[in-house]
Amino acid sequence: MIRAFVFFALLFAVALGLAWMADLPGVISIGWEGYVWEQPPLVALLLLCVLLGLFLGAVWLVLTILRSPKIASRFFRRRRRDRGYQALSSGLIALGSGNARLARKLGLEADKLLGREPAAKLLLAQAAQLSGQHAEARQRFEAMLDSPETRALGLHGLFIEAERQGEPVAARHYAEEALKSQPGLDWAGRAVLGYQAVANDFEAAVATLERNYTAKLIDKPTYRRHRAVLLTARALEMEDRDPDQAMALAKEAHGLATDLVPAAVVLARLATRKGDIRKATKTLEAAWKLAPHPDLADAYAHARIGDSALDRLKRVKTLAQMRAHTATGALAVARAALEARKFDEAREQLKFALTTEPSRGAFVLMAELEEAEHGDRGRMREWLARAVQAPADMVWMADGVVSPDWRPVSPVTGRLDAFVWSRPVGPTPDAPLVEDALFDAPLLASAGEAGVSVLAAAAGAPAMGQAPDRAASQATTPSSAPASDMASGPAPAAEIIEAEVVARPKAAEAARPSPAVEGATPASAARAGSAETASVTGKESTGPAYKPPRIGANLPFTAPAGLAPGRMPDDPGPDADPDEGPTKAREPGPAFFG
Known part of the structure; x- marks a missing residue:
């Protein structure tokens, strides 16, 4: 609004001046060798302005002719630069889209047209990285170290190449050099701190942490x-x-x-x-x-x-x-x-x-x-x-x-x-993943046939003397559950706690079978069960009758057929001394879980 007001004010002033000159009396007279030229002041002023414009036009034309080589050179230089930046822009787009071949081609064109442009050199180096030509990428990043402007860029590229090639010593060196040249580099500070910590150089890591915080x-x-x-x-x-x-x-x-x-x-x-x-x-x-x-x-x-x-x-x-x-x-x-x-x-x-x-x-x-x-x-x-x-x-x-x-x-x-x-992600009640260390060899040796069947069912393997299809079709409840519930799936956690933790069934203790040898401990009775297992399978060895397979995916707990709820075949029986088992040296049990 102010500009329009100023423009109209100047236009009004010029019109007022011209009107004033037109109203002036008299003429301007110029005589030369008997020729007299007389005109009113307004016409003389207009003619003077026209002559001045023609003179300035002639001067501009002469100067343009004289400077035409320089003007032509500047035109072609600008055209070359525009083509170079266009190639650089297209190359970056090709690099972002994963077209390493086109990015390299456009990068070479941009480097040729732009000369010492750092962005073109970066495009070529990253195109070499993308195409897997690591030697060329390292050479191009090393060439950037000569210029202070691109030194940090070259160190970063060499750091990435060293990490990709699995060279932690070289990667740490490049990160430290970058941190020395530019203390405010985020990637260099974090990389140096990480490498020092991994190398257990904690004193230097503390110093690096102080610099990063500063x-x-x-x-x-x-x-x-x-x-x-x-x-x-x-x-x-x-x-x-x-x-x-x-x-x-x-x-x-x-x-x-x-x-x-x-x-x-x-x-x-x-x-x-x-x-x-x-x-x-x-x-x-x-x-x-x-x-x-x-x-x-x-x-x-x-x-x-x-x-x-x-x-x-x-x-x-x-x-x-x-x-x-x-x-x-x-x-x-x-x-x-x-x-x-x-x-x-x-x-x-x-x-x-x-x-x-x-x-x-x-x-x-x-x-x-x-x-x-x-x-x-x-x-x-x-x-x-x-x-x-x-x-x-x-x-x-x-x-x-x-x-x-x-x-x-x-x-x-x-x-x-x-x-x-x-808590590790993966092992769940539906599909647990367990290592071989779950099965302790002495524990398996003392398990007996029924105990080994329990552990085998827990591991997803069929029990001894049982067909695989039958083992897979059995129910998924603990052996202490009633027989009527063995086909209904795993018991809820609350029922397990009430039935197994709080109210331990007294009938299980009364139904314990006596060991084969009078005064036998639970471990000896278990070894007797192991011998029975060996005889059932037709083997003479007294060692473990079953070697569990390596577990990749375990099925839910399956009770072996014929196992009464609440008891196992190797229980010491009601006549055994209850204090004898815990006080004597026992075979390695579940201590490896601790």
Whole structure:
């Protein structure tokens, strides 16, 4: 609006000036050699403007003719540049669509038309990567190192090539060089930190983490967590070599991340070694309130060296009450009660754990309880068979890798603080996946024919003397279930707990058969059953009569035909001494589950 107003104002001023000149009296007279030229002032002004325009036009024409070579060169140069950028744009599109051949062709054209354009060189290098020509890609990225403008780009490309070729030393070198040239590079900071952590160079990793935080590559919460992880790893590494330094590192790590279980465990362990029981218990209690973990309960139970099993049970119960109604706490109390031979309390805690969060470890612990309290190896095997189908226990996992112990960095991706305490995905009650370690050779040797049939059915294999089609068509309930329920599928968890944990059938104890030899222990009776199995199968060997196959996909638990509910053939019988079995040295049982 203002521009229009100014334009009309100037136009009005010019028109007013011309009107004023037209109204002026007189003429302009020019005489030359007797010729007189007279015109009014307005006409003379217009003629002067026309002459000035013609003069300027002539000057422009002359200058254009003189500069025509330069103008033509600039025209062709602009045309060449436009063609080059068009080829570069089309090449990037072809590269994004996966057409490496076309991208290379357009990249060569763009490099030829644009000269020293870095984007064209990057297009050629990435086209070589896409087509699998790694040698050419490395050469092109190495050529970028000569220019300060493209040095970081070349280092990044060489880093990627080194990782693809499985050269961690070279990849770490390129990442460190890139971080030196540009401290704010995110990928370089993370790569150097990961490689240092994987190489157990935790002191250098802490320094790199400090630089990344100073360069604002990570936020403060992430910095505190990662520093705690690295300090914990250093403390674990120095625990035996320098306990004082390790305790200082663990203390700082616990202050940065109270819920980091390994930091609390190593700090409590070092404090216990020094005799500072109060420091150890306070550390474990603070971590337990945030993240209940079996390692915390175990360290809390053994915080005071030399305590009896009853003292450890009391201490674990105190810890479990600080985060009540958790399956982890219930299992810890049950394990401590089993060690203290408080079987009723162990059953009560296992009942809670199996009803709220059933797991393989809980079923195995119930099998240990059956053997320790009653010496009932038959029922022990029933609980072990149910453990086959139970959800897997929680473990340390990172990027699909399961580790028996906590680690600071993932062995797959090098990511820091990747291991989490979680349940593996895969084993479910419908299709459990179990390793060969589930079947203990001494346990199989003492199982007898019926016991081996139970374990074979749990593994998805037919029982001895039974056709495969018959084994596959049997019901999927435990052998302790009534015969009428054996074709109705697995019993609900609540019914199993009430029938097997709380109210143990008295008829099962009364129906136990006596061993073949007077005064025989459950283990000897089991070996007798194994000998019977060998005779049934027609073999002379006294070793295990059945070797379980490697399990790929297990069927639900199947009771063998003819097995009475609630008892097994190798039970010691009512005449056997109930205290004889648990007090004597027993064959290796389910301890490998612990």
